[in-house]
Amino acid sequence: MISSNERQIASEPSTNAVAHRASRLAYEIESIRFRYHAGWSAGVDWILDDVGFQIKAGDVLGIVGPNGSGKTSLLKILANVLSPQQGMVRLFGDDLAVLTPQDMARLIAYVPQDTHQSFPFTVAETVVMGRFAQRRHTLWSGGFGWEDEADIAVAAQAMATVDIAHLAQRLMPDLSGGERQRTVIARALAQSPMVLLLDEPTAFLDLQHQIDICRVIRQLKEERGLTIVVVSHDLNLVSQYCDQILLLDRGRVIRLGPPDEVIEPGTLEAVYRCRVLVDRHPGTGLPRVTLPGRSLSGRT
Amino acid sequence: MATPTSQLAPVDSSPIVSPPLTEVGAEQLRQWKSSGAILTFQRWVTIIGSLVVASLALCVLCLQFGATKLDMGTVLSALRGWLGVGTPDTAGTDTSAVIMLHIRLPRVLTGFLVGSSLAVVGAALQALLRNPLADPYVLGVSSGAALGVSLAMLFGIGTTVAFLPGLPLFGFVGGLLSLGAMYRLARSRGRLPIQSMLLAGVILNAMLTALIMFITSIMDPNRSAGLVAWLMGSLTLSNYGILSMFALYVVGGAALLLQKAQIMNILTFGEETARSLGVETERVKKQLFLLAALLTGAVVSVSGMIGFVGMIVPHAVRMLVGSDHRVLLPASMLAGGMFLVAGDTVARTILAPSEIPVGIVTALTGGPMFLYLLLWRKDQLV
Numbered sequence: 001m002i003s004s005n006e007r008q009i010a011s012e013p014s015t016n017a018v019a020h021r022a023s024r025l026a027y028e029i030e031s032i033r034f035r036y037h038a039g040w041s042a043g044v045d046w047i048l049d050d051v052g053f054q055i056k057a058g059d060v061l062g063i064v065g066p067n068g069s070g071k072t073s074l075l076k077i078l079a080n081v082l083s084p085q086q087g088m089v090r091l092f093g094d095d096l097a098v099l100t101p102q103d104m105a106r107l108i109a110y111v112p113q114d115t116h117q118s119f120p121f122t123v124a125e126t127v128v129m130g131r132f133a134q135r136r137h138t139l140w141s142g143g144f145g146w147e148d149e150a151d152i153a154v155a156a157q158a159m160a161t162v163d164i165a166h167l168a169q170r171l172m173p174d175l176s177g178g179e180r181q182r183t184v185i186a187r188a189l190a191q192s193p194m195v196l197l198l199d200e201p202t203a204f205l206d207l208q209h210q211i212d213i214c215r216v217i218r219q220l221k222e223e224r225g226l227t228i229v230v231v232s233h234d235l236n237l238v239s240q241y242c243d244q245i246l247l248l249d250r251g252r253v254i255r256l257g258p259p260d261e262v263i264e265p266g267t268l269e270a271v272y273r274c275r276v277l278v279d280r281h282p283g284t285g286l287p288r289v290t291l292p293g294r295s296l297s298g299r300t
Numbered sequence: 301m302a303t304p305t306s307q308l309a310p311v312d313s314s315p316i317v318s319p320p321l322t323e324v325g326a327e328q329l330r331q332w333k334s335s336g337a338i339l340t341f342q343r344w345v346t347i348i349g350s351l352v353v354a355s356l357a358l359c360v361l362c363l364q365f366g367a368t369k370l371d372m373g374t375v376l377s378a379l380r381g382w383l384g385v386g387t388p389d390t391a392g393t394d395t396s397a398v399i400m401l402h403i404r405l406p407r408v409l410t411g412f413l414v415g416s417s418l419a420v421v422g423a424a425l426q427a428l429l430r431n432p433l434a435d436p437y438v439l440g441v442s443s444g445a446a447l448g449v450s451l452a453m454l455f456g457i458g459t460t461v462a463f464l465p466g467l468p469l470f471g472f473v474g475g476l477l478s479l480g481a482m483y484r485l486a487r488s489r490g491r492l493p494i495q496s497m498l499l500a501g502v503i504l505n506a507m508l509t510a511l512i513m514f515i516t517s518i519m520d521p522n523r524s525a526g527l528v529a530w531l532m533g534s535l536t537l538s539n540y541g542i543l544s545m546f547a548l549y550v551v552g553g554a555a556l557l558l559q560k561a562q563i564m565n566i567l568t569f570g571e572e573t574a575r576s577l578g579v580e581t582e583r584v585k586k587q588l589f590l591l592a593a594l595l596t597g598a599v600v601s602v603s604g605m606i607g608f609v610g611m612i613v614p615h616a617v618r619m620l621v622g623s624d625h626r627v628l629l630p631a632s633m634l635a636g637g638m639f640l641v642a643g644d645t646v647a648r649t650i651l652a653p654s655e656i657p658v659g660i661v662t663a664l665t666g667g668p669m670f671l672y673l674l675l676w677r678k679d680q681l682v
Contacts, residue, residue, distance in 0.1 A: 081572040105578030112573055118432060119568045121623045124337035129566055133578030143559040144626055146341055149325030156328040169337035191577070 024092065026195060026227040027055040027078060032087030034073055047073045048084070049251040055244075057092070060221050060228045062238035064262075065248035066272055071231045072113065072199055074248065078229060079110035079197050091195070105133030109188035113199040115180045117172040123183050124168040127155045130190030151190075158189035161216055163209070177204035185213065189220075196220065196228045202237060214241045235289040239263045240281065247271060263287035339624040347621050351634035358638050359408050362645040366404055367653040370396050379405075402539075410538040411644045411658070412637035413550045414603045415613070417595045419636025422610025423617075423629055424557050427564035428588045429483075429492050432618070433673065435611035436596045439482050439497065440504030441475045442607070445593070445600035446531060447508050448474025450515045453527060468549055471597025478504050479593055533606035533659020535644050542602060549598035553591050554633060560584065561625040568623070606640070606659045608666020613639055615673070 034048040048070045055061050063071045076082040077089060080096045089096040091107060099107075109130070117126070131151040147155075159165045162182040172180060181204050188196060198217075202210040214237060220226040232238050238245055238259075245262040247254040249271045255262045264287065265278045277290040332338040363375045378397040382405070418436065425434040425441075436442045452470040485500035486492050512531065516524040530537070563584055566574045571581045599606070613636040614628065621627050643662050648655040 076572065079572075079576050081575050101575055101580050102578040105576060108576065110573075110576035112570075112576075114570070117569060118430070119427075119623045120618065121565070121568070122337050124332050125339065125565075125622075125624060126569075128338060129569075129577060132562065132566060143561040143563070145562060147338075149322045149329060151325070152329045152332070152338075153322070153325030156324065168332055169335045187577075 024057045025054050025090075026057040026059070026092060028090040028093075029053050029055075029078075030088045030090070032077065032084035032089065034070075034077060034082065034084040034086075045251070047251050048077070050087075051248075051251070051253055052087070053246060053253060053256050055227060055229065057227050058221060058225045059243045060217060060230065060241065062242035062245045063229065063231045063248060064233070064235060064238055064245060065254075068250075069248040070251040071248055075110075075197050075199050075229060075231045078195075079108055080104055081110065102133045105191060105193075107193060108195045108197060109191040109193035110197045111181075111184050111188045111199060111201060113203070115177075115184045117180070120171040120173055122169050122171055123159070123164060123175070123179075124155065126172060126183055127159055127164075127186045127190050128152065130158070130187040131155060134192060154192060155186070155190045158186040159183075161189060162186045163212060178206060178209055181205065182209065182213075185216075194226060196226050198228070198230045200232055201230060202232065202234060210237065217241055235263060235268070239287050239289065240284060259286050263289060336622075339622060339627055344627050347627055348630050348634070351631055351638075355412070355634050355638050359412060359641055362408055362641050363400060363404050365645050365649045366399070367648070367655075368396075368399065370400060370404075375400060406540050406543050407535050407538040407644070408641055410543050410546065410602060411535050411641045413543075413546055414535065414599050414606065415609055415636040415638070415640025415643075416633035417550050417554065417599045417636075418606060418609040418640070419613040419617075419632040420554050420557055420629055421592050421595045421599075422636075423614035423625065423632045424564065424588055424592050425610070426614060427567050427625060428585065428592070429497065430568055430570060431492065431494055431497060432615055433494060433498070433611060433670070435608060435670075436475070436592065437605060437607035437609075438505075438611060438670070439479070439501040440508060441479045441482070441593065441596050442600055442605045443505050443508035443512070444478025444481075445471035445475035445597045446605055447478075447512050447515075448472070448597065449601045450512050450527060450531075453523070454515050454519060467601040468546075468594075468598040471599075471601045472594045473597070475596040475600070476589065476593035478508060479589055483589075529657070530604040532657035533604040533662070534647070534655075534657040535603055536655070537602070546598060546602050550595065553595040553598070554629075556587075557591050557595075558629050560588065561629050564588075564625040564629075565623070604657075604659065607663045608670060609636055609639060609662050612666045612669045615669075 029052055031050050031052040032048060033046050033050060035044050035046045051070075051074065063074060065071050073082060077084055080089075080099070083097060091099070096104075128147050128151060131147060131154065135145050135147075135151070156165065159168065162185050164179065164182050164186055167175070167179060167183070170179075172183070175183065181201065185198070185201060188198075196217075201213050201217075205213060217228055217230065218241060221228060230238065230242065240259075243258065244256065245259055246256045247262050247267065254271055255267055263278060265276055268276050268278070268289065275292045277292060278287050279290070280286070281288040329338075329340070333340050333343075360375060360379070363379075364370050364372060374394075374396045378400040381397070382401055421441075422435050425436065425439070426432055428434075448470040449467055451474075452467055482497065482500045482504055483492075485503075486496040488496065516527050516531075519527065563574075563579050566577050566579050567581070567584070569577075571585075574584075575581045614632045617632045617635050618628060621631050640658065640662070643665070644658045647658040647661050650656065
């Protein structure tokens with residue numbers, strides 16, 4: 001068993017993260033191409049076609065684009081749950097393809113879109129599973145490694161962060177979609193990662209919890225120097241909370257830059273093939289997207 | 301703890317991780333322990349300990365019943381003799397003790413191990429396939445194993461009576477092939493929808509059963525009668541030779557499965573999530589497939605096709621002790637053992653002095669429960 005002091009250090013990556021933060025690149029994506037069923041369907045279109053970009057350590061990147069533009073596939077490639085057929089992804093200088101799953105889970109936490117669970121695990125049990133990769137791996141750690149107090153504390157704090165502490169003994173299948181989503185985000189936080197990848201993290205959340213998650217994202221960036229990538233359909237949330245935005249369309253990068261450069265009517269109308277209004281958020285001055293109202297759409 | 305209106309602390313006031321972690325954790329652990337939010341070692345010991353005691357008590361109790369009913373005193377003194385703690389001269393001399401030690405005890409022990417293996421294989425398949433309805437019998441794994449064993453018997457490798465250590469391996473190959481076929485048939489776009497899984501199982505079962513029937517029809521009638529009786533699922537062939545061989549398979553296979561309990565917890569969230577949490581999914585999946593087929597092969601070669609134990613036992617245990625496989629797997633083994641020992645006791649007493657295959661008893665208890673789950677708990681299964 002690892003001592004609790006050692007554990008505390010192991011579970012606290014912020015010092016490393018802050019060191020990386022100054023100038024290092026978190027991700028270097030070098031012209032990747034990806035498609036499903038690579039083996040037998042040579043004629044199938046690439047889901048991602050020659051995608052290359054970089055993510056600075058400590059940045060919050062939003063990935064946006066129409067349905068089927070390859071957002072989720074790109075995020076899964078960053079999480080290394082999918083591998084591109086061509087090109088390379090580096091994380092902090094290392095080729096993702098050579099990292100072991102355990103090393104990966106200590107660096108990257110991935111929150112999938114689908115959080116369905118038909119087995120009645122409690123919320124606390126689910127969140128504590130995030131500690132799996134941080135535990136020292138021995139013959140029995142995959143079977144009967146028991147969590148120690150430090151694991152429990154990290155899990156409890158992750159739960160408090162996304163406001164699910166009161167759900168600890170509730171069962172996963174009984175939760176609402178939003179509660180389950182926050183549970184899975186807490187499990188990701190319990191991994192004490194340096195990179196957090198979120199697929200539609202606000203999709204099932206009410207307004208209060210949408211804002212909570214966005215605040216948590218900023219807080220993780222500011223305090224722990226986490227690099228965060230968010231896939232979202234919500235252009236406004238992305239515009240308000242991300243440092244950089246990557247706009248994808250049909251598997252290609254259309255634009256990458258700060259909200260001001262990406263969230264502008266010409267670009268959006270070309271990609272989404274509909275009219276949008278872009279003005280400024282009265283509080284932050286960042287771009288704000290509005291769909292055309294009745295009269296505008298009537299005119300087109 | 302949290303009020304209904306609980307809000308996140310303001311961004312600047314609370315660091316996300318504040319030391320000392322161990323004190324916070326110890327306090328949280330106490331709270332979660334009392335509310336049952338998490339499995340603790342103490343709870344594990346309580347659950348497994350009481351199931352061990354219950355299993356021992358049930359086995360001793362069931363030793364009394366059979367074609368001739370023995371009284372408890374005979375059972376206990378024979379057991380004491382067998383264990384070498386009592387007066388050894390009673391064992392082996394008196395007829396009741398002979399029945400007890402040479403017929404009933406190996407049968408009860410074999411039954412216990414059969415039930416344990418079926419339950420633990422069921423629980424493992426359920427985690428692997430992310431589906432609480434998975435069962436080696438329903439999914440056609442048992443039929444595949446039975447076909448393997450039948451083929452071996454057809455070519456004279458082992459007979460219905462003599463047990464060869466190789467026989468489970470034929471079951472293993474057959475079970476593995478049908479499990480692989482079911483997986484390939486049911487899987488679409490990285491998912492395993494329950495409907496396709498059950499459908500694939502039904503079709504595989506039908507085809508494999510037809511092949512087994514074909515084998516029985518071309519066999520020497522004297523031997524095919526034995527094969528048919530074995531196929532229906534029965535423990536009549538138990539003896540110490542079979543038992544010791546079988547125990548090796550079960551103990552080895554179950555130990556390797558238990559060694560993956562925590563990984564199975566994570567696998568229930570799906571392969572992508574498991575991978576992102578640090579599990580080498582491809583390797584673990586293969587290992588679990590192999591272990592499930594190996595245990596099924598061993599069980600089928602000993603006791604034929606006994607259905608539904610692998611589905612209802614883990615399901616019931618999950619409702620009682622929770623989903624954590626660290627307790628679910630061993631508790632299912634003990635409960636599955638008890639279920640089959642009790643079922644076999646019914647099978648050999650209900651029409652005494654003749655007996656019915658225990659497979660009939662488990663199918664008649666497990667089948668309705670399966671239907672109940674399918675009809676009224678659909679929402680939890682998809």
